Amino acid sequence: MAPWTRRGRLAEGLRTYRLVAGMWVRSTMAYRASFAMTAFGNFAATFLDFAAIMLMFSRVDALGGYPLSEVAFLYGLSAVSFGLTDLGIGSMDRLGRRVRDGTLDTLLVRPAPVLAQVAADRFALRRLGRVTQGALVLGWSLTRVDIDWTADRLLLMPVMVVSGCGIFCAVFVAGAAFQFVAQDASEVQNAFTYGGTTLLQYPPTVFAKELVRGVTFVLPLAFVNWLPATYVLGRPYPLGLPRWLAWAPPLVAVGCCALAGLAWRAGLRSYRSTGS
Amino acid sequence: MGAGRLYAAVAAGGFRRYATYRAATAAGVFTNTVFGLILVYTYRALWDEKPHLGGYDQAQAMTYVWLGQAFLSTLAIGGGGFEDELMERIRTGDVAIDLYRPADLQLWWLAADLGRAFFQFLGRGLIPFVFGALCFPLYLPADAGTWVAFLVAVALAMLVGFGIRYLVALSAFWLLDGTGVMQMAWLAGFFCSGMLLPLNVFPGTLGEVVRVLPWSSLLQAPADILLGHGDPLPTYLRQAAWAAALLGAGRLVQSAATRRVVVQGG
Amino acid sequence: MGEFIALEQVEKVFEVRRKAGFLRRERREVRAVDSLSFTVARGEMVGYIGPNGAGKSTTIKMLTGILTPSGGRLRVAGIDPARERARLAHRIGVVFGQRTTLWWDLPLIDSYRLAHRMYRIPDARYRENLGRLVELLELGELLDVPVRQLSLGQRMRGDIAAALLHDPDVLYLDEPTIGLDVVSKAKVREFLRELNAERGTTVLLTTHDLQDIEQLCSRVMVIDHGRLVYDGPLAGLHEAGESERTLVVDLERELPPVEAPGARVVRVEGPRQWLAFPAGRSAAPVVAHLAARYPLVDLSVREPDIEAVIARMYAERAVS
Numbered sequence: 001m002a003p004w005t006r007r008g009r010l011a012e013g014l015r016t017y018r019l020v021a022g023m024w025v026r027s028t029m030a031y032r033a034s035f036a037m038t039a040f041g042n043f044a045a046t047f048l049d050f051a052a053i054m055l056m057f058s059r060v061d062a063l064g065g066y067p068l069s070e071v072a073f074l075y076g077l078s079a080v081s082f083g084l085t086d087l088g089i090g091s092m093d094r095l096g097r098r099v100r101d102g103t104l105d106t107l108l109v110r111p112a113p114v115l116a117q118v119a120a121d122r123f124a125l126r127r128l129g130r131v132t133q134g135a136l137v138l139g140w141s142l143t144r145v146d147i148d149w150t151a152d153r154l155l156l157m158p159v160m161v162v163s164g165c166g167i168f169c170a171v172f173v174a175g176a177a178f179q180f181v182a183q184d185a186s187e188v189q190n191a192f193t194y195g196g197t198t199l200l201q202y203p204p205t206v207f208a209k210e211l212v213r214g215v216t217f218v219l220p221l222a223f224v225n226w227l228p229a230t231y232v233l234g235r236p237y238p239l240g241l242p243r244w245l246a247w248a249p250p251l252v253a254v255g256c257c258a259l260a261g262l263a264w265r266a267g268l269r270s271y272r273s274t275g276s
Numbered sequence: 277m278g279a280g281r282l283y284a285a286v287a288a289g290g291f292r293r294y295a296t297y298r299a300a301t302a303a304g305v306f307t308n309t310v311f312g313l314i315l316v317y318t319y320r321a322l323w324d325e326k327p328h329l330g331g332y333d334q335a336q337a338m339t340y341v342w343l344g345q346a347f348l349s350t351l352a353i354g355g356g357g358f359e360d361e362l363m364e365r366i367r368t369g370d371v372a373i374d375l376y377r378p379a380d381l382q383l384w385w386l387a388a389d390l391g392r393a394f395f396q397f398l399g400r401g402l403i404p405f406v407f408g409a410l411c412f413p414l415y416l417p418a419d420a421g422t423w424v425a426f427l428v429a430v431a432l433a434m435l436v437g438f439g440i441r442y443l444v445a446l447s448a449f450w451l452l453d454g455t456g457v458m459q460m461a462w463l464a465g466f467f468c469s470g471m472l473l474p475l476n477v478f479p480g481t482l483g484e485v486v487r488v489l490p491w492s493s494l495l496q497a498p499a500d501i502l503l504g505h506g507d508p509l510p511t512y513l514r515q516a517a518w519a520a521a522l523l524g525a526g527r528l529v530q531s532a533a534t535r536r537v538v539v540q541g542g
Numbered sequence: 543m544g545e546f547i548a549l550e551q552v553e554k555v556f557e558v559r560r561k562a563g564f565l566r567r568e569r570r571e572v573r574a575v576d577s578l579s580f581t582v583a584r585g586e587m588v589g590y591i592g593p594n595g596a597g598k599s600t601t602i603k604m605l606t607g608i609l610t611p612s613g614g615r616l617r618v619a620g621i622d623p624a625r626e627r628a629r630l631a632h633r634i635g636v637v638f639g640q641r642t643t644l645w646w647d648l649p650l651i652d653s654y655r656l657a658h659r660m661y662r663i664p665d666a667r668y669r670e671n672l673g674r675l676v677e678l679l680e681l682g683e684l685l686d687v688p689v690r691q692l693s694l695g696q697r698m699r700g701d702i703a704a705a706l707l708h709d710p711d712v713l714y715l716d717e718p719t720i721g722l723d724v725v726s727k728a729k730v731r732e733f734l735r736e737l738n739a740e741r742g743t744t745v746l747l748t749t750h751d752l753q754d755i756e757q758l759c760s761r762v763m764v765i766d767h768g769r770l771v772y773d774g775p776l777a778g779l780h781e782a783g784e785s786e787r788t789l790v791v792d793l794e795r796e797l798p799p800v801e802a803p804g805a806r807v808v809r810v811e812g813p814r815q816w817l818a819f820p821a822g823r824s825a826a827p828v829v830a831h832l833a834a835r836y837p838l839v840d841l842s843v844r845e846p847d848i849e850a851v852i853a854r855m856y857a858e859r860a861v862s
Binding site: 016019020023026027028030031101102103105106108109110111112113269272273274 | 556557603606607608609610612624627628629631632634636638641643645646647648652656659660661688
Binding site: 037044048058182183186202207 | 311473
C-alpha cells in the first residue's frame, strides 16, 4: 500500500471515522431504552440550561444591555456550533482513560489514523439532543430579533456556524493532546469546551474587559459567535475592533485547527516515545 | 474491629482514594474556577439590573456562585460520587459479595462517600472559593459562629446528597443500564439544587416548589445560613428530615433489592 | 528469507520522574530494553519470556510500531515499525491477552466485518479466511452472539481470529492462555501449532505458562532487566534449572503432612496440602499412592511457572 499522501490521509481518516462511528451507533442500539432516555436527557439538560436564562429574564428585561431575544440568538449559535462538534468528536476527552488503561495501544496496531479512531470513539447519536435544543432556541430567537437582513449578514450565518465548529474542534483536539501529557486532567478540557460554550451564551458586555480580550486574542473563542453575531445584530463589540473582523472566523478556525493538529502530533509522538 | 472503627476506616479509605488523584484534583479546581468566573459575571450583570433580587445584594450573589462551585464536586451534584461504582457492581453482580460482608451496605457506602465528600470539600472546594474571595468583593461573615453553623449545614447536606444518590444507584437492581436514570438525577440535582440560579430567585409557584424539594438542602440551605438568610435551627430540621426520609427509603429499597438478589441466587 | 524480524542493539530508555520531597521531582533514566539483538526467521515460533517488568512488553510494543526505540535498528518484514506504523499493521496481527479488541455489545461477526473493511481485505480472501478460522477455532455458533456474552476462552479464540483475518505474516500473542480453562488452552495451542505448521505464520509469544512454550515453541528467548539472558531450545532452559511441579491435594479433613515416595509436602493449609515433585516425572504414581492411603476430595497439578524456572536458572549460574 502506498504511503499516505496529505489528501489520502484525510480521505483515510474520514473513512476510518465513518467505520468506527458506525460500529458505535450499532452498539448503542443494543440498549434502545437507555438510548432513548439519554437522548432525551441530553436534550433536557441543555433545555434546563436555557430555562435558567429564561428564569433570569422573568426578573429582568436585559442582561448586559441585551434583551432575551438577542441572548437567545447568541445562545443558539454557541449551542449549535458546540453541539455539532460534541456530536462529532465529543468523546475525545476519554483519551486520558485510554492511555491509562492501555487500550490506546490497540488502536495503534491498526492500519488507520489514530486521530480518526479516537475522534469516533464512543460516537453517540444521543448528543443530537443538544444540537436540537440549540437549533430550537436559535430558530425561536430569529423570529424575535430585529435584524436588518442584508445579503452579507445572511451569508455570515452559515459561515459562523461552520467556523464555530472548526474552532471547537480545535479545542477538543488540543485538549486530547494535552491528555497525552496529563492523563488524569480530562476535566481541564471541560473548562474550555463546556465552559467555552457557556461563556459564549451570554453577551460579551457582561464580562470584564480582560476576560473578553483573553477569549478574543489568546484563546479565540470569541470568533465562534461574539464577533460575527454582534455584527449581524448591528451592535458594537466591547473592544472596539474593526467591523471586518466579523468575517475572520473561517481564518481563525483554520489556524486553530492547524495548531491543534500540531499539538496532537506532538502529543502522540511523546506517547510513542514514553509509552506512559 | 468495632463497627464505628470499621466505618471510620472505610471513610478514611474514601478520602485517601480521591487524594491520590492529584492531577485530577488540580484539573477540577481549574474547571470549577473557570465556571465560577463565567457565572460570577452573569450574576453581576443580573444584580446590576435588579439589585436585591431574591433578597441578596450583589456581594451575596457572588458569594453564592463560589459556594456553588465549592459544593459541585463535594456533594457530587453533577455526578462523580460513589454511585457509578455501586451501579457497576450491581450490574456485574459483584454486589452479592458486598452483601456477604459483615457490614451494612448502606452504611459502608455512606462512609466511603463521606470520606470522598470531605476530601472534595478540602481539595476541590476550598481553592476556587478562596480565589473568588480574593478576586471579588464577597460577603463573608466576620463571626465564627456563622461559619460553624454553616459547616453543620454542609455536613447535613452531605447526608441528603448521599441519600438521593443511593436511591439512584439502587435503581440499577431493576434496570439493566442505569445511565439514563443517573442522567435524570443529575439534571434534577443541577436545576433544583440552585446550581444554575439561586432558588430564591425562582419566580412564583415554581420557586415555592423547588424550595421544598430535597435538593434545596444541598446548596441553598448552607448558603442561606452563611449569607445570613435563614435561621440555622429550622434549616437543620428541614435538612435532617430529608436526610432521615431519604436514608429510610434507601433502607427499604435496599432490603427489597437484597431479597431480589437472594432469590436470583446472587 | 532468513531474517524476518531483526533487532540490532535496540534500546529503549524511559525517563521516570519520581517525587523527592514536597514539590521537587528528580529525573531518572530507566533502561527498559538494553542493547537487545536477535533475529527471528520466517516461520519460526518463538517464546519470549521473562519476569514482570523485564522489558517483554516494551519489546513487543517496539515491534508493533507502538513505541519508538531510543536507539538501535529494528526491522519487521523489512519495515521500520516506528516510521511506517500503518504499513506494518497490514503485515502483523496482535492479540493482547487481557484486552479484547472485539466490540463488546455487538455480535462477534460485526468485529470481523469491521476488520474486513478497515484492513481492506479483498472480499474473496475475507470469506475464505473467515470460513477457515471459524472452522478451526470453532466459532460457528458464536458469530451472532454479542461479545459480552462469550466466555473468556471463546473470546480469546474470537480475538485470535480477528488478528488473522488479514493474513498477517507474523502474529504477536501476549499471554494468549491467561485465565483460560484447560480445554480452551488446549484448543488455542492446537490452533497455533497448525497455523504455524500449515501457513508458515511467524509467531512470537509472551506467556507466564511454561506449558505454552513446551507445547508450541522450539525456541525460547528469556529477557531480564532489558537484556537477553537466554536464547535457545526450551530443553536447555529446563536443564539450566531442574524444575518441580506441584500437586495440590484436598483432603477430607485436616491431617498431618502426607507421605508419598518421590514427593515432599511443601505447604499445608487446613485440609489442603501442596506436594512438590520433579517436573520430568509423571504424577500418576504419587496420585495412586495417595489415593490408596488418604481420604482425597480433589487433586490438581500445577506446572512450574516461568518465574520459578528463571529464578533457578540464576541460582545455578551463581553456583557454577
